[in-house]
Amino acid sequence: MADYDVDLxxxxxxxxxxxxxxxxxxxxxxxxxxxxxxxxxxxxxxxCVPKKLLVYASRYADDFIDAxxxxxxxxxxxxxxxxLIANKDNEIARLERAYISNLERAGAKLVKQRAVLTxxxxxxxxxxSKVTAKYILIATGGGxxxxxxIPGIEHVISSNAAFDLPELxxxxxxxxxxxxxxEFAGLFAALGSKVTLVYRGENILRGFDxxxxxxxxxxxxxxxxxxxxxxxxxxxxxxVRGRHSRLSGGSTIETDLVMFALGRxxxxxxxxxxxxxxxxxxxxxxxxxxxxxxxxPNIYAVGDVTDRVNLTPVAIRDGHYFADNVFGHMSKAIxxxxxxxxxxxxxxxxxxGMTEAEAAxxxxxVDIYKTSFRTMKAVMAARDMRSFMKLVVDAATDRxxxxxxxxxxxxxxIQLVGIAVKxxxxxxxxxxxxxxxxxxxxxxxxxxxxxxxxxxGAK
Numbered sequence: 114m115a116d117y118d119v120d121l122x123x124x125x126x127x128x129x130x131x132x133x134x135x136x137x138x139x140x141x142x143x144x145x146x147x148x149x150x151x152x153x154x155x156x157x158x159x160x161c162v163p164k165k166l167l168v169y170a171s172r173y174a175d176d177f178i179d180a181x182x183x184x185x186x187x188x189x190x191x192x193x194x195x196x197l198i199a200n201k202d203n204e205i206a207r208l209e210r211a212y213i214s215n216l217e218r219a220g221a222k223l224v225k226q227r228a229v230l231t232x233x234x235x236x237x238x239x240x241x242s243k244v245t246a247k248y249i250l251i252a253t254g255g256g257x258x259x260x261x262x263i264p265g266i267e268h269v270i271s272s273n274a275a276f277d278l279p280e281l282x283x284x285x286x287x288x289x290x291x292x293x294x295x296e297f298a299g300l301f302a303a304l305g306s307k308v309t310l311v312y313r314g315e316n317i318l319r320g321f322d323x324x325x326x327x328x329x330x331x332x333x334x335x336x337x338x339x340x341x342x343x344x345x346x347x348x349x350x351x352x353v354r355g356r357h358s359r360l361s362g363g364s365t366i367e368t369d370l371v372m373f374a375l376g377r378x379x380x381x382x383x384x385x386x387x388x389x390x391x392x393x394x395x396x397x398x399x400x401x402x403x404x405x406x407x408x409x410p411n412i413y414a415v416g417d418v419t420d421r422v423n424l425t426p427v428a429i430r431d432g433h434y435f436a437d438n439v440f441g442h443m444s445k446a447i448x449x450x451x452x453x454x455x456x457x458x459x460x461x462x463x464x465x466g467m468t469e470a471e472a473a474x475x476x477x478x479v480d481i482y483k484t485s486f487r488t489m490k491a492v493m494a495a496r497d498m499r500s501f502m503k504l505v506v507d508a509a510t511d512r513x514x515x516x517x518x519x520x521x522x523x524x525x526x527i528q529l530v531g532i533a534v535k536x537x538x539x540x541x542x543x544x545x546x547x548x549x550x551x552x553x554x555x556x557x558x559x560x561x562x563x564x565x566x567x568x569x570g571a572k
Contacts, residue, residue: 119143122146122246124228127253135221147223255378257271271372288373290312292318296458303336317333318456322464322503322515323469324469329462404447421449463516464518477568482563526557
């Protein structure tokens with residue numbers, strides 16, 4: 114049997130890689146994990162954590178206004194962007210230290226260098242040293258994409274750069290219609306920027322339920338966000354007045370900043386995968402089986418670099434299961450079905466399971482229950498904001514196959530209702546749960562009248 118320097122070498126110290134390294138070390142494996150940037154990955158350093166902190170900051174704008182409806186007299190508040198960014202940076206640094214500390218406590222060795230594969234069992238570090246490993250795990254995640262190289266692309270920032278702006282822009286154009294685009298549109302607008310969102314599709318949040326897409330767009334437009342669909346930015350010019358974005362429809366929009374949020378792509382460039390024989394999918398992601406094993410038996414991959422379900426908790430579970438299987442001698446197949454997720458737009462979106470269209474395509478008969486309402490807090494605050502909830506039910510089994518929520522705390526609600534959906538709860542079981550009153554979430558267990566029934570794809 115060949116001798117190796119380590120049992121496991123992990124490339125990438127994001128959420129999935131760190132979890133895998135810690136659990137493998139806990140099983141007694143000798144583990145080295147390499148990271149060329151900061152420890153913590155996209156989520157902690159330049160993704161969901163700093164984004165949520167900025168979203169929290171933006172929500173105070175509504176709170177100050179709404180307080181008047183509850184008898185509070187609030188002096189005109191002022192907002193200081195540099196303070197927010199500095200405090201955000203301090204929190205990210207704290208979390209990075211915690212990640213490093215957790216690795217050290219587990220017994221994994223961290224190497225702050227880029228690592229690339231030279232063969233199935235060998236990696237080369239940036240200092241030209243080499244390490245051999247019995248197993249190699251690739252957990253390099255994904256990176257932002259700026260789309261086509263349009264004229265003036267150098268005047269456009271990515272979502273990564275948005276976290277480190279020296280000042281809040283008075284106006285910004287954001288191209289994109291997914292999670293990141295709508296989240297930044299909402300937080301910039303709430304903090305005082307004039308926001309224009311440009312998206313090539315017919316509506317924002319492609320892949321989500323159509324009612325969710327329509328409701329969120331309506332609420333965003335109520336908040337003063339201009340949403341232009343069916344167009345793209347074709348060129349950007351910069352002068353002393355700012356950026357001038359020429360759209361495919363022929364119009365030009367002038368803003369202080371332009372940001373592209375066009376999705377992310379697996380980070381595989383220059384890792385030596387082709388030379389090692391690791392097969393990629395057509396979109397450049399690493400192809401793996403249900404156990405995260407690549408085409409090379411001792412090389413595995415987890416998280417966004419595999420482009421399965423690109424969410425931090427999924428990457429963490431992927432990494433944990435990998436370590437359990439390889440070093441704990443288990444056989445845990447990863448289940449990527451019915452994964453709850455949230456969009457921290459304003460208002461929030463929380464979803465799990467099938468959309469109405471997906472259910473109609475799969476089942477002979479589908480019952481739809483939905484409601485739209487103003488929350489108690491919104492009524493007292495005299496705020497024109499409506500929440501939306503929807504249940505998608507397979508009529509043959511009465512099973513709730515999809516839940517869709519738009520409104521305050523949608524992310525919190527979908528985490529809990531996700532348990533019921535994962536357990537294949539029926540609509541009758543939802544109905545049997547006593548409502549907690551007064552709450553918004555009680556609507557999930559009090560919807561009794563069908564909004565529509567779809568039979569063989571037709572309403």
